[in-house]
Amino acid sequence: MNAADFPAWSREVAGRMETVLAGLLPSPRIMPSRLHDAMRYAALNGGKRVRPMLVFAAGRVSDAQPGRLEIVSAAVELVHAYSLVHDDLPCMDDDVLRRGKPTCHVEFDEATALLAGDALQGLAFQVLAENRLADDPDEQLRMIGLFALACGSRGMAGGQAIDLDAVGKPLTLPELENMHIHKTGALIRACVLLGARCGEPLEADRHAGLDRYARLVGLAFQVVDDVLDEAGDAATLGKTAGKDREAGKPTYTSHLGIAGARRFAADLLAQAHEALSAFDARADRLRELADFIVKRDR
């Protein structure tokens, strides 16, 4: 990655991810074709690729090799894609629109979407195991363990279960925060920590600073999502707006109002910058990315 400005850099990351994922996902010419079509439909040509941006930005801090960051980013995006496919299923959020396109089970069918999600998760671990991510293979095993923990019942899948359980219930702010720490925060934290761990070993206090940054940015991401869900429109978002409120889901905007939620996001952003205070200019992309996550409009 060169020193281009942030918008150019973010487009470069997104373009690179498309290429990397297209190469890692099995071709539809390989059996079972329909399943491979569905996996590609779910994982390609979509999203802001915020998570890969976090991986690449964190990798700068430790001078990580770009090839390693591509693999970690791909694994994260495969898991993110699987979680969206399963989250959109009728027994979950029952959504028909995602990134402006029909959701996977609408485009294919429910069973294929279910299996595509399952296979995307397996593929994520396959690419993490089959490619070199760290000089020390024991460190790589620890990285895979950290990633698996972030995906599972005490990470992303657990967050979705807490979310399900919360529909129609008056969650307190700390309970809401706990849900998001799991549902989206765990994978975002994994992006930052694993991106950094693809490079030179970090001292403990710098690792702790990155961890703090990751947790703050993960939470800010969700607060902004709630604001956009409430204030945005379907054309900009590429998904149905106001859906969470209609579903009786607790959100930051229902607790704090739109203006209050925006202030909360701004406060988290300031703390995220503070968490990086011990880092030099190599952390600038992380700083820019935090700004981008809080100030985005979709």
Place this chain on the structure above:
Amino acid sequence: MNAADFPAWSREVAGRMETVLAGLLPSPRIMPSRLHDAMRYAALNGGKRVRPMLVFAAGRVSDAQPGRLEIVSAAVELVHAYSLVHDDLPCMDDDVLRRGKPTCHVEFDEATALLAGDALQGLAFQVLAENRLADDPDEQLRMIGLFALACGSRGMAGGQAIDLDAVGKPLTLPELENMHIHKTGALIRACVLLGARCGEPLEADRHAGLDRYARLVGLAFQVVDDVLDEAGDAATLGKTAGKDREAGKPTYTSHLGIAGARRFAADLLAQAHEALSAFDARADRLRELADFIVKRDR
């Protein structure tokens, strides 16, 4: 494992798996409780534990450490359990009975069952990464890669997609075999190869013999399943009998008749024994296990 007779040994494996899985699965006292309850419901107290038996029997051939075999067995059973939970969902086989108990989505709800399956898959990779399986960590990474491949679109999940696609279609015998090689064969093959690779390195021709054994036993397992589905009754099977035929699914019995399918299984069994001809008495459990798989009545 001591040199007890096969029935005692198989009970010992099953009992040990129950203990190992109970220790690895998160407690329901940890949040999210309902998800952890569902994961435990799906993975504990059920099944013949044929796959762990394959892992332990293969581990004997290479003098593998029992602790490593426990971890590989647990990962396999977690993935097997997740596949059953997802397979039973209304959008797949829509089954209400499994091992004589309500299926996971009937006991809990569809969304919880979906997430429990997702989290079980993640947990499988977590335990494989967090525990020592081989002296050489690079070998362990290769083992995790092999396992992931067996789970994904070119393994088990792919086999389920081929199965879905086959409902109501007249598959040829080779097509039927291709489906089963993926759907059940890939994970069974992983059991044998990974069990053996937990111990002393095997020469290439012995590894190839084990691979051949695993493929034959995996196929025989499915042929016998079809016979039992057609000829068995729900009380013995613990699941609905004749269901595949009613669903218009191609089976070995629909191709070969019950007697023909039994002969085919016996032929595969003979070939499986032949594949082990270069092995000494340390492969006896594998031989007994092949006999057990073909001659079981449930």
